[in-house]
Amino acid sequence: MTGAPLPAAAVRAAWCWDGADVELAPIPGGLINATFAVRRGGEPIAVLQRLHPVFGAEVNLDIDAVTAHLAGRGLTTPRLVRTRDEAAWVVDDGRVWRALSWVDGIAVHAVPDPAWARAGGELIGRFHRAVFDLDHAYHFTRAGVHDTAAHLARLEARVRIPLVPSEPGGGESQHAVELGREILDAAGALPPMPSLPRRHAHGDLKISNLLFRAAAVPEAVALVDLDTLGQQTLAFELGDAMRSWCNPRGEDAATISFELPIFAAAIAGWTAVAGGLFDDAERRSIVVGLETVCVELAARFAADVFDDAYFGWDPARFPSRRAHNLVRARGQLALGRAVRAARADALDVILTTR
Ligand SMILES: Nc1ncnc2c1ncn2[C@@H]1O[C@H](COP(=O)(O)OP(=O)(O)O)[C@@H](O)[C@H]1O
Ligand SMILES: [Mg+2]
The missing domain is CATH 3.30.200.20 (Phosphorylase Kinase; domain 1)
Incomplete structure (x- = not known):
């Protein structure tokens, strides 16, 4: 920072x-x-x-x-x-x-085009292939990062007992009650998460955590930001990556979109290197994970509208943390809906990419 x-x-x-x-x-x-x-x-x-x-x-x-x-x-x-x-x-x-x-390379904050997603997917594939047989017991773990049920239960509790309008944040909390109910409805419509093995994982594969060499064909050099290394399912590891990579124009509801060509390119790169290590069910779970993390993150932002405690916020753009989190929660719910609309196409990409 x-x-x-x-x-x-x-x-x-x-x-x-x-x-x-x-x-x-x-x-x-x-x-x-x-x-x-x-x-x-x-x-x-x-x-x-x-x-x-x-x-x-x-x-x-x-x-x-x-x-x-x-x-x-x-x-x-x-x-x-x-x-x-x-x-x-x-x-x-x-x-x-x-x-x-030091590793030489550049970090980007949004995927410029599918060629970058392809290169990034290949790098993640090299990483997953390399750690597939790693034998390591982690000294540090963050519990409950993707405990979707727990995040939803917390939102449900907040929605049931909102702040009174005259309390600080009461106004935003009224909006968050309505939005919270929509998020909980979307959660009810998520496809079931299959039972999956936990693999060695990076844990935070947003695009700014990959270093690239810019060229006519971009090359991804190395993963950075390694504090979240640990064991995670492929659904959450790649679902969370695709959530941010495939929405390149920012996280406000007005600009969100799910870009299938970026998804297809990233999956093609990753599959070419590491796809053979995972069976069809595990690879299909990437799409379940993608939709789940959108709704899960929407729930976390919405709960923080009530709690006003966790996420950093931008005072240049918003009057309060609650106001910023309300906008982010709306954005993630909209993204979850966009992913849901593209669910069949995304599954098709997974199953036709070899
Ligand atoms: N080993 C490294 N070599 C070169 N640049 C690095 C290295 N580690 C991090 N960086 C640069 O610093 C930025 C922030 O580091 P990162 O570990 O991602 O921190 P944060 O958790 O705050 O995002 C990265 O996006 C990258 O540009
Ligand atoms: Mg980082």
Whole structure:
């Protein structure tokens, strides 16, 4: 995030990056951590990151193990850079800092066209193939990330006992009651989620977490943002990726769309590399996951209209967090409906892509 304080002298010294030839510059555009590019003699060598408090420091041990495995399989990946004392992270003023080796590439915040989706799909396929036989017990896990039933139950409870209109946020909460009921209806119409194996997964495959080399035919180089590594079903791993990749014009209800050509290109790239590892039922679950995560996220945004507690918001565009979350909830519900309308076509893509 921009505006984060530069790392303290003690943090820089832990990695011996306190010399005059080392320069630190914030990288804007990240969503969760505060990230700084580390340059020595002008050459980028690493990123130094202050972790968001939702991640336990032990996540760095998982990143170390998984990226070592990826590198062993020949993938380009950031690697954990230990401190001069061989520590995997340092704590400064209660916050965890860690460093990762630099990977050259560009991050985009929306999929420019299907060729990028194809390249991104291939990279994710290389990742899934590489971790398919990984043997690793995670030190850190975030429980309940895609516990759809729990997110829906929370919204249901809020809708039943809304704030009174005179309370702060009471006005938005009235709108959220109506919207919440629509979201719960949409949830009732979701296809059933089959029982699926949990695979080693990245956990947050939004397009800005892939580094690309722009060329006539774009190439995807490496996955970054590895704090969500863990075990997840393919339905949620790829469903969540496709939710954001295939809606390239932003998350407000007015601009949302589900772009089937982006979906088809991403699935083609991924299937060419990793499709053979998964049976038809597991591959079909990607479409169930895609529709489910839209509704699940709509429910989480809508619940936060009542709670006013969780999601960051943009004060330049909205008068309050509640107002921003109301718009986001509407957007995700609209996206869920667009995906539902395209459900048969998306399943067709999965089953005809080999
Ligand atoms: N190892 C790396 N090498 C080069 N750039 C990186 C690396 N890790 C992250 N970045 C850049 O920093 C941005 C933010 O990092 P990320 O780990 O995704 O943080 P956040 O969780 O805040 O999104 C990325 O989108 C990418 O542009
Ligand atoms: Mg990121």
